[in-house]
Amino acid sequence: MSMMHAPQLGKAPSTAHVMRWVIAATLPGLAVMTLYFGLGVLSNVLIAALWAVAAEALILRLRHRPVWPTLNDSSALLTGVLLGASLPPASPWWLMGVGVIAAVVVAKQLYGGLGHNPFNPAMVGYALLLVSFPTHMTLWALPQPLWPESLWPQILGTVPVSALDALSGATPLDAFKHKGDAVLASEFWASSPLPEGTLSAWRNIALAWLAGGVVLIAKRLISWHIPVAMLGSMMLFSALFYASDTSHFASPLFHLLTGATLFGAFFIATDPVSAATSRQGKLLYGAGIGVLVILIRNLGGYPDAIAFAVLLMNLCVPLLDMVSVPRPVGQATARPDERKSAP
Amino acid sequence: MPAYEFPGGIYPPERKERSNQAPLRTAPLPSEVTLPLSQHTGKAALPCVNVGDAVKTGTLVARRDGMVSANVHASISGTVIEITDRAIIIQGDGEDRWTTLPPLDWRTAERDALLERLDDSGLIGLGGAGFPTYIKAQVNEHHAIDTLVVNAAECEPYITADDLTLRHYASDVLEGAQLLARLCGAAHIIVGIEDNKPEAIQALQALLTVSADSEPLASMTLKIIGTRYPSGGERQLIKKLLNREVPSGGLPADIGVLCHNPGTLLAALHAVRDGQPLVARVVTLTGDAITQPGNYWVRVGTSVDTLLEHVGVARERLHQVVVGGPMMGTPLTSLEASVTKTTNCLIAATKEELPPAPAEAPCIRCGACESVCPAQLLPQQLHWYARAENDAALEAHHLFDCIECGACSYVCPSAIPLVQDYRSSKQRIRHKRIETAKAEHAKHRFEFRQARLAREEAEKKARRQARLAQQQSASSDATGTQTAPVADLRSLRIAQTAAKAAVRKAEKVLARAAAQDPQQRHDDLETQLATAQENLKAAEARLTEARAASEQKEAP
Numbered sequence: 001m002s003m004m005h006a007p008q009l010g011k012a013p014s015t016a017h018v019m020r021w022v023i024a025a026t027l028p029g030l031a032v033m034t035l036y037f038g039l040g041v042l043s044n045v046l047i048a049a050l051w052a053v054a055a056e057a058l059i060l061r062l063r064h065r066p067v068w069p070t071l072n073d074s075s076a077l078l079t080g081v082l083l084g085a086s087l088p089p090a091s092p093w094w095l096m097g098v099g100v101i102a103a104v105v106v107a108k109q110l111y112g113g114l115g116h117n118p119f120n121p122a123m124v125g126y127a128l129l130l131v132s133f134p135t136h137m138t139l140w141a142l143p144q145p146l147w148p149e150s151l152w153p154q155i156l157g158t159v160p161v162s163a164l165d166a167l168s169g170a171t172p173l174d175a176f177k178h179k180g181d182a183v184l185a186s187e188f189w190a191s192s193p194l195p196e197g198t199l200s201a202w203r204n205i206a207l208a209w210l211a212g213g214v215v216l217i218a219k220r221l222i223s224w225h226i227p228v229a230m231l232g233s234m235m236l237f238s239a240l241f242y243a244s245d246t247s248h249f250a251s252p253l254f255h256l257l258t259g260a261t262l263f264g265a266f267f268i269a270t271d272p273v274s275a276a277t278s279r280q281g282k283l284l285y286g287a288g289i290g291v292l293v294i295l296i297r298n299l300g301g302y303p304d305a306i307a308f309a310v311l312l313m314n315l316c317v318p319l320l321d322m323v324s325v326p327r328p329v330g331q332a333t334a335r336p337d338e339r340k341s342a343p
Numbered sequence: 344m345p346a347y348e349f350p351g352g353i354y355p356p357e358r359k360e361r362s363n364q365a366p367l368r369t370a371p372l373p374s375e376v377t378l379p380l381s382q383h384t385g386k387a388a389l390p391c392v393n394v395g396d397a398v399k400t401g402t403l404v405a406r407r408d409g410m411v412s413a414n415v416h417a418s419i420s421g422t423v424i425e426i427t428d429r430a431i432i433i434q435g436d437g438e439d440r441w442t443t444l445p446p447l448d449w450r451t452a453e454r455d456a457l458l459e460r461l462d463d464s465g466l467i468g469l470g471g472a473g474f475p476t477y478i479k480a481q482v483n484e485h486h487a488i489d490t491l492v493v494n495a496a497e498c499e500p501y502i503t504a505d506d507l508t509l510r511h512y513a514s515d516v517l518e519g520a521q522l523l524a525r526l527c528g529a530a531h532i533i534v535g536i537e538d539n540k541p542e543a544i545q546a547l548q549a550l551l552t553v554s555a556d557s558e559p560l561a562s563m564t565l566k567i568i569g570t571r572y573p574s575g576g577e578r579q580l581i582k583k584l585l586n587r588e589v590p591s592g593g594l595p596a597d598i599g600v601l602c603h604n605p606g607t608l609l610a611a612l613h614a615v616r617d618g619q620p621l622v623a624r625v626v627t628l629t630g631d632a633i634t635q636p637g638n639y640w641v642r643v644g645t646s647v648d649t650l651l652e653h654v655g656v657a658r659e660r661l662h663q664v665v666v667g668g669p670m671m672g673t674p675l676t677s678l679e680a681s682v683t684k685t686t687n688c689l690i691a692a693t694k695e696e697l698p699p700a701p702a703e704a705p706c707i708r709c710g711a712c713e714s715v716c717p718a719q720l721l722p723q724q725l726h727w728y729a730r731a732e733n734d735a736a737l738e739a740h741h742l743f744d745c746i747e748c749g750a751c752s753y754v755c756p757s758a759i760p761l762v763q764d765y766r767s768s769k770q771r772i773r774h775k776r777i778e779t780a781k782a783e784h785a786k787h788r789f790e791f792r793q794a795r796l797a798r799e800e801a802e803k804k805a806r807r808q809a810r811l812a813q814q815q816s817a818s819s820d821a822t823g824t825q826t827a828p829v830a831d832l833r834s835l836r837i838a839q840t841a842a843k844a845a846v847r848k849a850e851k852v853l854a855r856a857a858a859q860d861p862q863q864r865h866d867d868l869e870t871q872l873a874t875a876q877e878n879l880k881a882a883e884a885r886l887t888e889a890r891a892a893s894e895q896k897e898a899p
Contacts (some may be wrong), residue, residue, distance in 0.1 A: 004762040007695040007749035008690075009355055009500055009669035012711065015704050015756045073704060115705035115757075221830065222712065272709035277723055279714060326719040328741045329578060330591035336739040 015114075019074035021221050022267065025212035029263060030085060032208035036201040040090025043155050044082050047093050051100040059109040068178040069276055075114050079103050082122040086260065086307075087129070088139040090150075092157025095136050097153075099125035119314045120274045123307040130307065135161060140171045169195065172202055172258040172294025173303040176250055184247040203257040213266025222272075225279055229286030230293075234261065237294040249298055261293070264306035274314045281317075281324035288313045288320075311338055346831040347586040349579040349715040350570040353750045355500050357539060358696075362629040362821065365637035366465035370437055370626075371653060376644030377611040378404065378431045378455060382683040383473040385411030390431055399442040401620050404431050407462070413475045413647050413684075414465035418642040419671045427477050430681075433644070444618035450560075459524055464614035465621045465684075468496065470604035471667060473685040476483040476611060479601060486596040491529040491561065492584060493520050494602045495536040496544065496568065502688040504625045505605045507638040509536075509543035512609050513550050517563065519608030522615060524561040527601050532563045535584045537570040554740025556803040572670060578601045591744050606687070621684055628654045630691035632661040634774045641682050648678040651691055662694040668750045669697060697708035704757040712751035712761060718744045722751035723760050729764040734772050742768060780867070787870040794877035801884035808888045832893060835886045842879035848873040 013021075033041045056076035060067045070076075083099050095109065103125030122330045139154075153159045170178070172194060179188045216222045238285045238288055241249040255261060260268070269289050276285040289309045296305035327334035380389035388405035398404060398417040421435040434872040445462060462477040482488065493516070497505040511514060536544055547565050566584050573579055578589045580602065587598045593604055606625060613619040622643055629636040634655030641650060647664060665672040666680075667688055676809045682689075690697070712722035719739055728736040742765060751761045847874040856865050 005700075005760050006672055006747075007670040007753050007762070008663070008665055008672065008674065008692070009753070012754045012756050012758075014701060014758065015707055018709075018756050069702070075707075113705065115707045223710070272707050275708075277708050277710040277712070277713060278721065283712070321724075325721065325740075326350075326713070328591065328720050328744045329582070329718045330589055330593070330744060331741060336736075336741075 011053070015075070016073045018221050019078045021219060021335075022216060022253060023074065023078050024130050025205035025216050025221075026081055026085060026267065028211045029205065029267075032205050033085070033089075035066075036205060037089040038151065040088075040151055040154060041085070044087050044089060044091055044096065044150070045084035045229045047086030047155070048087070048096040048100055049077055050285075051075045051097050052083075052104050055101050055104045056109070059105045063109065063113075065113070070113070073114060076104050076108075079108070079121045079125075083125045085263070086122065086126050088137065090154035091136060091139070093155060094157055095129060095133060099129045101125075101230070115273055117273055118317070120268060120271045120310050122271075123268060123310045127293075127311060130302070138174070140169060140174075157184075169198070170267075171303065172199055173297065176254070177297070177303045178203045185250070186247065199258070202259070206257045206262045208306060209263040209266060213262065216266060216270075220272040222266070223279070223282065224304040225282035226270050226286035229283045230265045230290040231256065231261070231268055233287040233290030234294055237291050238298075241294065255294065255297065258307045259304045264289075264293075264310065269310055269313075274310075274317065276317050276320040276324065278321065278324045278326060280326065281320045284320050284324060285313055285317065288316060347583050349504075349574070349582040349717050350674075350719050351715045351750060352573065352579075353715050353753055354570075355572055355685070355753060357502050357570070358500045359506070359539065360627075361631075362501065362627045362636045362638060363506055363540075365635070367507045367625065367638050367640065370639040370641045370645065370650060372419060372435065372437065373439070373642055373645040373649055374435050375424075375646075376433050376435070376642060377646065377685055378415050378418065378433065378589045378644040379681065380415060380431065381431060382415065382643070382685060383411075383467040383475055384412040385409070385413070385475065387429075388412055388415045390426050391425075392423050394423055397421070398423060399440045400622060402434075403441045403463075403465075407465075407475070411478065413473075414463060414620070416465055416620040416622050418644045441619075444614075444620070446618050447615045449518075449525065449612075449615045452615075453471045459523070460615050460618075460747075461611060463527075463620070464610075466607070466610055466614055467621070467684055468604060469610060469624055469684060470686065471685055471687060473683075476523075476603075476607060479603075480523060482594075482596045482601065482635065483526075483528045483705055485705060487599055488527045488529045488586065488596060488601050489599040490531045490601075491493075491520060491524045491527065491535040492581060492600055492602045492603060493517075493532060493608065494575060494577065494580055495534055495540075495605050496580055497540070498537060498570070498572045498575035499670050499672075499688075500572075501629050501690055502627050502668050503629075504627045504638055504687045506540045506543050506826070507627075508605050508625050509540070513543070513546040515549065515612050516605045516608045517547070517550055518616075519612035520563070520603065521560050522607060522611055523601070523603055527599065530561055532561045533584050534565045535574075535580050536565070536567055537574060538567050539570045541628060544661035558573045572750065572894040573717055573746070576717060576746050576748060578746065591767075623687070624682075625685060626650075626682060626686055627688040628691075629688065630664075631696045632657045632691040641686075643682060643684055643805070645682045646678070647675060647680050647682065647689060650682065650689070650776050651678065660690055660693045662796065663692055663697065665690040665692060665697070670753070671747065679721060681718050700760065701758045703759050706757050706759060708758060711754040711756065715754050717748060717751040718746055720745060722765075726761055726764060727761060727766040734768070734775065737768055738772065741758040742772070745769075745853050752808060759895060770819075784867050784870070787867055787874065790896050791870050791874040791877065794874045794881065798881035798884065801888070804886035805884045805891070808891050812891050812894075832886075834888055835882070835889050839879070839882040839886050842882040845875040846872070 008192055030041060030045060053071060053076055056071060057067050060070055079273050080100055103121040107121040107124035111117045131170050159237055173191050213227060217224050235252045238255045240250040269286060276282050292309035292312055293305045296308055323333045377467055386408045389408045390405045392404045394466040399420045400417060402417040404417050407414050417433055419433060419435040420438055420440040422431050423431060424434045425432040447456060449457060458477050458480055461480060466476040492705045495505050495509060524532050534547060544567055551563055568574055568583055574583060577595055581587055581589060581595055581600050589595050590597055602803055610621050623640050625638055626641045627638050664675045666675055666686055669690060706723060706726060708723060715723055725737060725740055725742055745765050747762050747766060749762045755761060853865055853872055856868055
């Protein structure tokens with residue numbers, strides 16, 4: 001006879017199960033990205049994933065923690081996949097290494113491991129790379145054949161820095177951001193600033209991420225609160241900007257379908273560990289990210305802004321968790337009873 | 344259909360079809376029963392038979408001890424062979440000779456006679472908590488009750504005891520509801536049932552349409568609710584049926600509602616109409632290790648082992664036996680245990696159907712627990728505070744509003760035994776409260792002693808002063824020498840008034856506490872009142888003494 005505590009019945013899908021499903025849900029996005037940007041996308045993901053697993057194993061060993069059970073939860077693998085997917089195609093192998101070590105070792109394990117990191121690990125890695133290696137991080141290739149000529153030199157990092165510019169093209173967000181104040185939006189688009197197919201490539205990739213996200217919500221592996229709040233506030237806020245000056249601010253649809261918006265909404269902002277926990281908190285958290293993304297994109301110095309918006313809202317999570325306490329059934333107020341907590 | 348909802352909730356696999364297919368059967372008469380003395384909340388009953396006594400089915404064998412307690416009756420006829428601290432064991436004679444109380448008509452009998460009958464019959468809530476029914480029936484002496492809720496939701500997976508009870512005894516259950524509605528003065532009866540019990544619903548519907556013309560005492564409504572765990576939780580069901588919220592720390596009676604389980608209502612009718620004390624109940628016997636799952640009338644005190652043997656148990660596949668449902672039930676440590684008045688279900692489970700929980704993983708703050716919590720708590724925050732033993736934060740986050748339904752543990756992807764954490768935290772905090780109360784009581788007793796000594800001292804001094812005054816006036820040499828220091832009369836008068844006010848305040852506090860909770864003893868408040876009275880006496884003694892002295896001074 002065994003002794004078990006109530007409830008005896010059934011167990012929810014485990015953390016590892018959830019992580020693996022999220023990894024599986026990245027596949028449509030990754031596939032469409034590969035289709036447009038070539039095999040460099042897959043090489044990114046593979047190299048980053050390897051780095052992540054290796055870094056996690058090493059740091060667990062150094063922390064004298066069980067290695068296999070933790071690796072088995074697949075959270076490090078997921079961090080690697082997400083970071084790999086965020087970087088420009090065929091980024092050099094060491095770039096991924098630096099980003100992943102910052103993500104897995106510093107942002108996650110040094111804070112105590114899974115469940116204890118205040119910041120989204122993948123975005124810590126991304127932000128670090130963005131401010132430290134701006135040249136490499138803006139190396140977004142133009143839509144290109146599946147097997148680009150310069151794939152290997154790029155992965156190996158043997159392309160000289162001076163030649164990097166020749167390989168890169170502006171992303172739509174980037175191009176619009178740097179169009180210059182004198183140029184009206186209508187003039188900018190009339191001058192066909194991007195190579196043909198760039199916009200549709202970004203749109204199709206975004207829709208593929210959306211498909212993966214919908215699967216996650218349908219399977220109840222993430223809740224709808226954060227993505228819906230984030231996208232909703234982005235639409236609303238960008239519409240306000242757009243309405244105020246249509247000739248200088250991009251339309252809500254442009255914000256929605258370019259850059260990392262949908263990827264960020266379903267795969268980055270929904271990281272449970274670093275997000276707010278209550279349903280109300282999640283709505284506020286998602287809405288905050290949306291507002292920050294539009295603020296940074298429209299007024300700030302970085303074109304995409306998902307990483308910074310997420311990290312900034314990570315900072316607000318303790319506060320959000322404090323103000324978004326639901327009212328317990330039968331209690332008069334929502335807030336924790338201060339009288340009881342007095343020593 | 345009700346438009347109201349309670350928050351949270353989960354949809355666990357129901358697994359009710361395993362036991363709701365067969366009709367209600369009667370388990371064979373056991374050859375021996377072990378009757379626990381504590382089958383209810385409150386104090387254990389006191390045995391009132393001796394070893395060797397012959398008893399009949401229905402003979403009172405243990406009497407309730409104090410207000411919150413319940414009688415225990417022999418559930419078979421035979422001989423008492425052993426009495427321990429915890430149980431009375433009766434060896435059966437196999438004849439099942441009965442003794443019953445005289446039948447009563449609940450429509451015409453005196454209210455007190457009915458209450459006495461519920462008390463005599465050892466009736467307690469058969470849903471699981473086991474609160475003595477006669478106390479619950481008297482609750483309208485303190486609270487106005489308008490609605491009696493028949494809790495037929497039976498939301499836990501596996502359990503079908505209420506379902507089968509309703510299918511077979513729907514009219515008796517409703518009559519029992521009328522009886523208890525009469526006792527508590529409820530004008531409405533609402534039967535709340537989950538929509539996964541179509542046959543029971545049909546039986547109830549058929550009765551309710553017929554009885555519409557026969558004018559029952561209380562109006563009856565049937566409300567069918569969606570199947571979702573834990574809709575059978577008292578607070579959740581009331582919210583769902585009536586859209587009323589039971590206040591935190593309060594009872595349904597506070598908002599004019601009483602809840603009863605169908606089994607309890609049936610037993611109440613049996614006790615009143617047939618004079619049968621509570622000696623048997625319907626138990627769901629289910630689980631993959633049982634060959635003939637179903638619902639059985641089982642005599643209280645039957646050993647679990649015997650019962651399982653009767654319904655055919657595959658011992659090699661048996662992994663654990665759970666008493667109650669798989670969400671809130673407790674696993675048995677030994678099959679020697681016996682069926683009690685609150686045993687609604689026994690699940691003889693194989694390892695595959697109720698597998699052991701996987702190893703606990705770190706909390707990833709996913710918030711799944713919060714979204715299913717029917718009490719709208721923050722289970723995850725409570726988890727951190729429970730592990731840190733931060734009792735102040737636990738209480739501030741309303742740990743005691745947790746109904747321990749287990750929904751949070753059920754959905755936790757990290758397999759954290761959340762409910763277990765909350766239960767042990769509650770226990771720790773309750774223990775701490777008792778310790779604090781004890782220390783407080785000791786302090787009050789000490790203060791009382793100090794006050795008594797002060798009073799005695801003051802009285803002694805007053806007597807001495809009076810004696811001295813007498814002597815002086817007798818000698819009347821009137822030298823005017825001051826024999827005693829004249830105390831400041833004014834400050835003594837103030838002290839006396841303050842002491843009087845303290846007495847009045849203590850009296851008021853005690854009266855209020857007694858009115859709120861007449862069953863409770865208020866030793867501490869009584870000590871405080873006595874202390875205040877001692878202080879007043881001492882102050883009065885000092886004042887008299889001072890007055891005598893000052894008169895003495897002014898006399899010449």
